[in-house]
Amino acid sequence: MxxxxxxxxxxxxxxxxxxxxxxxxxxxxxxxxxxxxxxxxxxxxxxxxxxxxxxxxxxxxxxxxxxxxxxxxxxxxxxxxxxxxxxxxxxxxxxxxxxxxxxxxxxxxxxxxxxxxxxxxxxxxxxxxxxxxxxxxxxxxxxxxxxxxxxxxxxxxxxxxxxxxxxxxxxxxxxxxxxxxxxxxxxxxxxxxxxxxxxxxxxxxxxxxxxxxxxxxxxxxxxxCVTLGHQVRVELPLDEQLEGAAVEIDNTGRVVVEDATGKRVAVAAGDVTHLRVTD
CATH class of the missing domain: 3.30.930.10 (Bira Bifunctional Protein; Domain 2)
Incomplete structure (x- = not known):
């Protein structure tokens, strides 16, 4: 037992x-x-x-x-x-x-x-x-x-x-x-x-x-939330990926990722297959 x-x-x-x-x-x-x-x-x-x-x-x-x-x-x-x-x-x-x-x-x-x-x-x-x-x-x-x-x-x-x-x-x-x-x-x-x-x-x-x-x-x-402030790789459907720094949570609960060019993209949980911290 x-x-x-x-x-x-x-x-x-x-x-x-x-x-x-x-x-x-x-x-x-x-x-x-x-x-x-x-x-x-x-x-x-x-x-x-x-x-x-x-x-x-x-x-x-x-x-x-x-x-x-x-x-x-x-x-x-x-x-x-x-x-x-x-x-x-x-x-x-x-x-x-x-x-x-x-x-x-x-x-x-x-x-x-x-x-x-x-x-x-x-x-x-x-x-x-x-x-x-x-x-x-x-x-x-x-x-x-x-x-x-x-x-x-x-x-x-x-x-x-x-x-x-x-x-x-x-x-x-x-x-x-x-x-x-x-x-x-x-x-x-x-x-x-x-x-x-x-x-x-x-x-x-x-x-x-x-x-x-x-x-x-x-x-x-x-x-x-320990994700904020870290470098992340966001795995999206159709084998797409987004890499950058997790800088914010917006007013709808999406995580905002800033890539190497300074572009910010907000992604919702339902659109993400996986998020990995890479730093």
Whole structure:
């Protein structure tokens, strides 16, 4: 038996619901297993008013990431959850790019609330942690959380489904890729239940700013984003590439890259296959 298994206790739905009382999350469900929490909430949104719903899975057999990437992890080793957010306000269309970014910021704040770790953001929404004894200076570190936001429509209008998978107790052998890390491997013994509550509380607070206070979101995101100030190579569809310095995050959440000639180009997360730091 995996020696970590004894510490992989289930998340109690009632306790988690009580922990986020007073936030925007009106419905909290914890299921033992599903294919994808995002897919489940997309289906729910098609027929009911799902805004304010949270779905947590102890095990996802078909987790989804950006660009249709699939992943799976052992049961009770992650906080794998999705939320449903109203995206029908007049200001929402031009601000949709901020949803995955502000979710990354909430994950950073949630991890900090329950541990002594120092997570940071790599644009657009990768949450990184240094290896024990390492650093994220120069954008080192390994990925502890991935985020996927999708739009759908239902009786309540346009809904954004935002999913996240935070690695909590995975061992090195259980990590999906060598560039990943878990909170346990980074040196933090964290309760998944406490972490889920902290992230949901932080996310509710950040969504209070969206879409009205994008300046505040951008300021706080920039303070936590280690991509800015570095040379990057942006891989685009059709094998195109953009190289230069990441100099800014614009008001729609795009990263602005300045090339060797001084030309500035803003690229959105949805247009990027991958962004690599090259300096």
């Amino acid at each position: 995996n020696p970590q298994a004894a510490n992989r206790v289930p998340i109690d739905e009632h306790t988690l619901r009580d922990a986020v009382a007073g936030t925007r999350w009106q419905s909290v469900r914890v299921v033992e297993e599903t294919g994808s929490t995002n897919a489940d909430l997309v289906a729910l949104a098609a027929s009911t008013d799902s805004v304010g719903s949270v779905l947590v899975a102890e095990h996802q057999s078909a987790g989804r990431g950006r660009h249709a990437r699939h992943w799976e992890s052992p049961p009770r080793t992650q906080v794998a959850m999705s939320v449903a957010v109203a995206a029908d306000s007049p200001d929402a269309p031009s601000a949709l790019g901020w949803l995955p970014l502000l979710t990354g910021l909430a994950v950073v704040e949630g991890i900090r609330a329950v541990s002594d770790l120092a997570p940071v953001l790599k644009w657009p929404n990768d949450v990184l942690l240094p290896e024990p004894g390492g650093t994220t200076d120069g954008v080192g570190g390994r990925k502890v959380c991935g985020i996927l936001a999708e739009l759908t429509r239902g009786p309540s209008g346009t809904v954004a489904i935002i999913g996240m998978g935070i690695n909590v107790s995975l061992t090195e052998a259980e990590l999906p890729v060598p560039t990943a890390i878990s909170l346990d491997l980074a040196g933090a013994d964290v309760s998944r239940q406490d972490l889920a509550a902290a992230v949901l509380t932080a996310l509710s607070r950040r969504l209070q700013q969206w879409p009205q206070d994008l300046d505040g979101l951008r300021r706080d995101y920039r303070d936590n």
